[in-house]
Amino acid sequence: MxxxxxxxxxxxxxxxxxxxxxxxxxxxxxxxxxxxxxxxxxxxxxxxxxxxxxxxxxxxxxxxxxxxxxxxxxxxxxxxxxxxxxxxxxxxxxxxxxxxxxxxxxxxxxxxxxxxxxxxxxxxxxxxxxxxxxxxxxxxxxxxxxxxxxxxxxxxxxxxxxxxxxxxxxxxxxxxxxxxxxxxxxxxxxxxxxxxxxxxxxxxxxxxxxxxxxxxxxxxxxxxxxxxxxxxxxxxxxxxxxxxxxxxxGGNAAAVVLADWNSEADLDWAASRIALFANYQGGQSCISVQRVIADASVYDRLVEKVVAKVKAQVTGDPSDEATDVGPLVDENAAKRVESWVEDAVAKGAELLIGGSRDGAAYAPTVLAELPADAILARAEVFGPVLSLHRVEGTEEAFAAVNDSAFGLQAGVFTHDVQTAFRAHRELEVGGVVIGDAPSYRADQMPYGGVKDSxxxxxxxxxxxxxxxxxxxxxxxxxxx
Missing domain, CATH: 3.40.605.10 (Aldehyde Dehydrogenase; Chain A, domain 1)
Known part of the structure; x- marks a missing residue:
């Protein structure tokens, strides 16, 4: 009893x-x-x-x-x-x-x-x-x-x-x-x-x-x-x-990978952090990585690494010490994520990995070529789903970050301190993380957003x- x-x-x-x-x-x-x-x-x-x-x-x-x-x-x-x-x-x-x-x-x-x-x-x-x-x-x-x-x-x-x-x-x-x-x-x-x-x-x-x-x-x-x-x-x-x-x-957090972040070690780090923080709470974090915006010069190599790192995420029983990704909070949440991914694929998105549901669990998922009219392109998925976007240069990358109703945090992978300050100035978010995913939060720092965040x-x-x-x-x- x-x-x-x-x-x-x-x-x-x-x-x-x-x-x-x-x-x-x-x-x-x-x-x-x-x-x-x-x-x-x-x-x-x-x-x-x-x-x-x-x-x-x-x-x-x-x-x-x-x-x-x-x-x-x-x-x-x-x-x-x-x-x-x-x-x-x-x-x-x-x-x-x-x-x-x-x-x-x-x-x-x-x-x-x-x-x-x-x-x-x-x-x-x-x-x-x-x-x-x-x-x-x-x-x-x-x-x-x-x-x-x-x-x-x-x-x-x-x-x-x-x-x-x-x-x-x-x-x-x-x-x-x-x-x-x-x-x-x-x-x-x-x-x-x-x-x-x-x-x-x-x-x-x-x-x-x-x-x-x-x-x-x-x-x-x-x-x-x-x-x-x-x-x-x-x-x-x-x-x-x-x-x-x-x-x-809510948020629709973006991780930006710029052209100067281009060594194998750089891209390995970015892919690892993106894969981890797109999935670490089953994607149920307001600053979970949902969008990856990568310069065309590094895009193809990054995509390969991100998919591999996402595939390596261990799913299963959350009480198991080895598990990286557990279930969503309930089956209805997982069904909603499932329907949004199906909507994206039906509208032309390419499913690179994942896309399956088992009860309240949804497999870590990566999409490319996400169309602008997909629900996932605009709304907060709150699930283990990320999309990959190719851009030409910093200006286009920052414009893509700002093309969102939300503005909580963004991550920018760059070695250029001038670009870091430009990101801080131009990105319409409450926090900018340089050299890491947008999901970093220290609990003593001011945390919050702009726009609908x-x-x-x-x-x-x-x-x-x-x-x-x-x-x-x-x-x-x-x-x-």
Whole structure:
């Protein structure tokens, strides 16, 4: 008999009246059942968060930092347990799941450091005669309680990117994990419950998606941090124009290989990184490589190497240490990817490798000659599929990168520092990675996009800024 997991309501365990199942994407086996909060329990959590706003904002920095340090320590101690839980609920290969736990440890550690060193700024105002004897102190204060809505693809680390910055600034947070992957967030709740954070400062509520609009509209939650699809994200933003909404949305990430990246070693490296990061989360990453844009002078050699490297990716049971590519989050996701590849091939794309589905698993796939009217040419596939494109020169390559509704990150393989700065200037993305795939992310750097890839930035300090506002204190009559 499977025990129903409790959730976390204002820092304490709670049980709902109904429950839903979490199943393993690889074999469909039952992983857990999870309780669903009632409407009354959701109201209790929101009311507690609103009441905690002044209390949590007034907590000393050392209290918040100590709690964050504790979370980092306990996550590290429970790495293997939590990694296997991620694999079970998400289907992520175990080696990548361990990496995700390690990244979450770093996020909480950085948040503890930032909580200790966030001091605001000062400025003298006597630079003009009217400011004689005046001095200003500028500090940041929480905008209010935060509604954090997390996706399934990084069920711990993207939760960490919402919870850790909120705690660091003293902003109460209600976290809604993805229905497919709530278990990692619930374990995080166990660890948070070991701290002395104020009552009401955090809740983890596996609320049904149908109940999300009411939470989004609730005026007691003035900040919304959402990671997920662009369609849902902009629906949220449009529905609450007076709230502070940050959106981390989709991508259609390009890896550009330019003419100067032309030695065998260069192309081997590029092909290895492209193959790895087109498939490493089953392609279920917003900065997974989806488009490869290669100069004509290196295109043919690169194609051969990319296909070989993709073929070498080990697929199968995600709990196997050797597995590189596991299943997608569910069979419907795999069926969608399958239909998009079929659409591309029907319209003239050349299938170089892959193109087959087995339940929730989709084989790593490479396409060439992708027509512009294929769905894959414009939308985010969120699956292990990449397309190869031949261009003539840097200008055409950069134009191809920018020919997208999305703008999250791009990778540019070049040795030319002038080209690197040109890429930084001209590419319409939130981040440019030189000499590697676009999939590199350090969790402390500002991460986010432009165009349909969202607004705002993650990365602990940058999210802290989003969750707070500046308030000025002017002191008068001072002998400066």
């Amino acid at each position: 499977t025990t129903t997991h409790e959730f976390w309501l204002a820092g304490r365990r709670a049980s709902g009246e109904t429950a839903f199942e979490v199943r393993h994407p690889h074999d469909g086996s039952l992983v857990a059942t999870v309780g669903v909060p009632t409407d009354a329990q959701v109201e209790e959590a929101v009311a507690a968060a609103a009441a905690a706003v002044p209390v949590f904002a007034a907590t000393p920095a050392h209290q918040r930092a100590t709690a964050l340090d504790h979370v980092a320590k306990r996550l590290a101690e429970r790495t293997e347990e939590i990694a296997r839980l991620i694999t079970a609920e998400n289907g992520k290969p175990i080696k990548w799941a361990r990496g995700e736990v390690g990244r979450a440890v770093s996020v909480f550690r950085w948040a503890a450091e930032e909580a200790r060193r966030t001091n605001g700024e000062t400025m003298r105002l006597d630079t003009d005669p009217g400011g004689t004897g005046r001095y200003a102190i500028v500090r940041r204060f929480p905008r209010g309680a935060v509604l954090g809505i997390a996706p399934f693809n990084f069920p711990l680390n993207l939760v960490a990117h919402k919870v850790a910055p909120a705690i660091a600034v003293g902003a109460p947070i209600i976290l809604k994990p993805a229905p497919a992957t709530p278990l990692s967030a619930l374990v995080l709740g166990e660890i948070l419950a070991e701290t002395d954070l104020p009552a009401g400062s955090w809740s983890v509520l596996p609320v049904e998606n149908a109940k999300m609009p009411a939470l989004v509209q609730d005026e007691r939650l003035p900040v919304i941090s959402f990671t997920g699809s662009d369609k849902v994200g902009y629906q949220i933003m449009d529905s609450v124009p007076r709230k502070h909404v940050t959106l981390e949305l 969202g607004v705002g930035r993650e990365g602990v300090r940058y999210a802290m800024d989003d969750f707070t506002f500046e308030k000025v204190l002017v002191l008068t009559g001072l002998d400066l």
